Amino acid sequence: MEHAFLRRAELSRPEVNAEDTARLFAVHYGLSGPIVELGSQQDRNYRIDAANGRFVLKICRSDYATIELEAQNAALRHIAGKPGMPRVPRVIAAVDGADIVFAKVRGQDYQIRLLDYIEGEPLTRRKHLPPVTIAALGALGGRLALALSDFIHPGLSRDLQWDLRHAEPVVRHLLSAVNDADRKERITRAMDTAMQRLDALKPELRLQAIHHDVTDDNVVSQPNDHGQLIPNGVIDFGDSMNGWLAADLAVTCASLLHHADGDPFVILPAIKAFHAVFPLNDAELQALWPLIVARSAVLVASSEQQLALDPDNPYVSGNIDHERMIFDVAVSVPPALMETAIVQSVGYSIAPATPIAGGLLLPGIDLAQVATIALDTQSPLFDGVPWPELELEVSALQNACGEHALTATRYGEYRLTRTVLLSPKPADTFALHVDLLLPAGTSVVAPFDGILKFTDNGLVLVGEDAALHLTGIETLPSLETVVGRGKPLGAVAGAQGEKGMLRVQLCRDKEIVPPSFVSPGHAAAWAALCPSPARLLGFDCDAPAPGSSALLARRQSHFAKPQKNYYETPPQIERGWREHMVDVEGRAYLDMVNNVTILGHGHPRLADAVHRQWQRLNTNSRFHYASVAEFSERLAALAPDGLDTVFLVNSGSEANDLALRLAWAATGARSMLCLLEGYHGWSVASDAVSTSIADNPQALTTRPDWVHPVMSPNTYRGPFRGPGSTADYVATVAPVLEKLDRDGKRLAGFICECVYGNAGGIPLPPGYLKDVYAMVRARGGVCIADEVQVGYGRLGHHFWGFEEQGVTPDIITIAKGMGNGHPLGAVITTRAIADALEKEGYFFSSAGGSPVSSVVGLTVLDIMRDEGLQENARIVGGHLKRRLEALGQRFPLVGAVHGMGLYLGLEFVRDRETLTPATLETAAICDRLLQLGVLMQPTGDHLNVLKIKPPLCLSRQSADFFADMLERVLSEGW
Structure with a gap:
């Protein structure tokens, strides 16, 4: 007998159109208004926008029992009467008081009900759900x-x-x-x-x-x-x-x-x-x-x-x-x-409490002669290697052989050799097997009773608890289908006197052929199905688990809390190469935020230079050696004429702190002019002139009395917009200077980034610095160009940010990329300004200008020149900016694309007219980009700007990957 639900499965939707529905609304509910059909498979649902609200008329065939509809109505009332429940529709009675109305349309009987319409967005339209x-x-x-x-x-x-x-x-x-x-x-x-x-x-x-x-x-x-x-x-x-x-x-x-x-x-x-x-x-x-x-x-x-x-x-x-x-x-x-x-x-485990029992697979091997090799992201085998290829797995096993009878890879290891660059998904890096390199002809025996199956990839021994998968074995001609424990299965394949490769893998599910590698997100489940073969091999072949969560807890226990992590759950990154970084699970990320490593990660030429110098000498700059003189000379040659004297320090904060001291010493004055929304460092003096509330929420209320911020010349969201706003912004500086004059406070100087780095790469209005510098110098002050983030070739079109403004500062501060991650900063100024500091005594920085630091600085400049990194910043940065600007034509969230070269800022706004910052959306977008393999962080006072400042070696392919992933996030959701 055919079930009723099978007959119902063949029913199509009621033949009721919008005109019919309008009559039903009017006759049975006294409603009128615009009508829209909503989707349904076998019913008809129409929404009406009536004067007293929105409602949905549900029309179903009479094949459905009325008691079923009554049950639905009762369920709605039951749920609505319980606290803390989801919103559900209300049942609206017809004009005659009925909850269910029986109606006839063109000779067909239907049952209709009216519910109120619940506002909200369904999830179906979002491709990505976080x-x-x-x-x-x-x-x-x-x-x-x-x-x-x-x-x-x-x-x-x-x-x-x-x-x-x-x-x-x-x-x-x-x-x-x-x-x-x-x-x-x-x-x-x-x-x-x-x-x-x-x-x-x-x-x-x-x-x-x-x-x-x-x-x-x-x-x-x-x-x-x-x-x-x-x-x-x-x-x-x-x-x-x-x-x-x-x-x-x-x-x-x-x-x-x-x-x-x-x-x-x-x-x-x-x-x-x-x-x-x-x-x-x-x-x-x-x-x-x-x-x-x-x-x-x-x-x-x-x-x-x-x-x-x-x-x-x-x-x-x-x-x-x-x-x-x-x-x-x-x-x-x-x-x-x-x-x-x-x-x-849900926190349970279905793995058996006892491991898979069995004897030794290779009873003839001397276990004391076994060597396991590491192929993970922290393996020393890959140090100095441009990028590990798959061939390195075999060569690493072969090179480790030597006097060892057997060399083996590790089970449960996230292999760097399996990492895939520029991939929106994590690669299959987790090894569910062990590879062994051992003499060809080595006897292989059954570790447990089982039934043999032969596949294209090798042999499978199906036992009571698990299946053992073996490849690289030559089976015996007379091998039986049923094999007892300890009976020979064959021998390791290969020519006599050579080594052969044997792959060993267990799987508790005897019906599947398990993969050799799986992605990190699937590793725990697969590891429960495919446990380690260590007991059958007789030696420890298991790689230690990364333990990133425990490591983070250790960091947070002793590392001061103000020193924050990127991301709430940060990946543990232990290796990098060029514009790529790799975590301990072998997940590759495109580094679009790390302006410290201007050359890229793991540059072998820089590593070799540092290694050589460390072997020779490292001390402080009070000793006499060649590299500090050569490096100082190179830096002075990069600066405009007249700026020929160099101080070497450890960081941008120290460089800016020293620049402020130089301004005070050279002028005998104390008052400093700075820009709102700026950031210059963490030391007492550099923090004093930092006004970014993103870095210090109390920045605007805790400035010392010698600091005098002026309006940010933000041509995107400031009060004066566009390139024609120069005079308006310059005019806002004058009242501050005039007040200083009236109060008898002499001006020591003015410090600013020549491109608004911390605000997201926003260029200053044309001619702004020329006019402000003139006003400052007219009062005896000096002009400090903070090039820590935006200078040193990053802008592509200019080596220094101040070149874009057509000015020459009195003091230049640099750090970040000049050491490619090594602690290195510098101040370049005139001889007269530098000598003024001697009135206060000697200046000394223990590591600033050390032999290693000087060699690092020289090598970075050599590599930048030889690899054309500034030109690459101009070309690739220009291409990337065009890609990002194209996104602005499609997605209203994109407010503007700031900057040039490889210092760009993409600003997100909720409304292009009001420029309401999309702060929380920006944070979520950064988290989604991390899932897709891109490192990115927000910046700006509202934390609504993507701070795009990758290594200058960024390839066009990598730039396109970033733009593609950002487009995907904006299209699919975050």
Whole structure:
């Protein structure tokens, strides 16, 4: 006998149009107004904007029992009466007081109901959903299920095609509508596997009232402060029923898979959050993934059939690609992997307490002659190597052989050789196996009883607890299918007298062929399925876990709190190369924020120069040696005529602090002019002239009385805008100077960045410095150009920022890139200004100008010249700026692109007219970029500007990757 839900599955939508609906609204509810149809698979839903609010008319066929609709109405009232529940629609009675109206349209009987419309945005339109959104959806589903756990109604006992208890017959019935033979076969295979895994669990799956359709399409959300959607309301109770509690969550998780970018692990925050609200039992946790697979099969098969019945249904045609994607993601991984990951996500472990038992795989090997090699990001094998290629794995094993009988790689190691640069996804770096290099012909025996299988890749020994996968073995001609423990399996392949490679891998799931490497995000689940073969090998072949969380806790225990991390959960980065940085899990990041390393990371020429000098001598600059004279000479030659005297220090803060002392000494005055929104360092004096509230929230109220800030000449968001604002901004300086004159306070000088670095690379208005410098010098003050961030070739078009303004300062301060990360700073000034400091005694910096520091500075300048890095900054920076400006034409959030060369600032605003800063969105965008493999941080007083200042070796390919990832974030969400 055919089930009612199978007959219902063949129903198309009611044939009721907008004109019919307008009459229904008017006659039964006394409403009129603009009408819009909302999507539905088998019902008709129309929204009306009436004078007294927004409402939704739901029209369904008479095939559905009225008691089922009454149950939905009762469920809405039940939930609304409980505190802390999600928002749900209210049932609006008709003019005759009825909750359900029976109406006839063109001879067909329908049942109609009116609900109020819940405002909010569905999640379906967002391609990317961040973990906070996914977790909120899971928590919402948990609260809703908890609210319904004590709800009882006879109308919930219904036959429904969406009931996952009936998934197998529903899919079997609907498969006739699937024309693609390959898809049909894949659906059949997936359902068979899912049902086999569910059968033993069914008795322990709890039954209760469930919504059964808490999906991305059936919730409404409000954006949080970061612009991320947080679901807080549930609509469409049309699938409410008595069903498995686990199925309720499975439906939610399945809907998330088309937001997964191919990774089914995205559902885990939803499961964890649901479980925290309404804990699932062990059977429900294990049943969850088979139910998700079953739901995906029902979805895609149902849509195929519905499209055949109703080809003009835009709701179905618009969703079918999503549903096919859901199915493809659901069958992309072994079920055992997801079942393991789900259980782990809620803090449980399903791994057996005892390890896999067995004897030795290689009983003839002297274990004292075994050497394991490290291939992780901290391995010394890669020091000085431009970038480790895959071939280094084999050569490292071969080079380590020597007197050792056997060399081995490590299980559970994140290998640097597997890292992929410029990838939006982490590479498969985690090794689930061990490779051994040992004499060809070495005997290999069965470590446990098992059945042999032969594959294209080698041999599989299937035992009671696990399968042992071996490659690189020559099997015996007479090998039996059933092999006992200790019996020979064969020998390591290879020519006599040479070494052969044997790969060893275990897997608890005997039905799958495990991968050799997996991504860091999947490593824990795969490691539970594919444990270490160390016991079978007889020696410790396990790599230590990175322990980044424990390391961060140690840092926070002893490292002073004001010294902040980038990111709330920062990756542990231990290696870099050019514009790339790599964490301990082998994840590569494009470094777009690190202006300290002007040459790029790991430059071998600089490393060699430092190594040579450290071997020879390092001391302080009071000793006489060549490098300090050569470096000082080179720096003076880079400065304008007359600036021929150099001080060497350790940092930009020290350089600016010294520059202020020089101004005081040279003028005998104390008062200093500076710009609002500026940053110059952390020392007492350099902090005093720093006014950026992003770096110091109290900056505007704690300046000493010798500091006199003037209006920031911010041509984007200041009171005067555009390049024609020079005179207006210069005019704001005059009153400050005039007040100093009236108060009898002599002016010592003026300090500013020649391009507004900390504000995001904003250029000063044309001619601004020329006029202000003249006003300062007219009062006997000196002009300090802070080039710490923006100078030294970074602007591409100019070596110094002040060149863009056409001025010559009296003092230049530099640091950051001049040491490529080595602590090195400098002040360049005139002989007269420098000599004025001697009145106060000698100046000395212990490491400033040391032999190593001087060699670092010289080598950096040589490399910049030889590799054309300033020219590269001009060319690649120009290309990148054009790419970013193009984003501004598409995305309203992009307010402006500031800067030049490889010092750029992309400013985000919520409104281009008011320039309301998009501060929280910028922080979330930076977090999303990190997930996509880009290091980026916000800057500016409002922290709404991306501070783009990568190493000057940045390639065009890397610049395009950054622009592509930023475009992806702005398109898909963050």
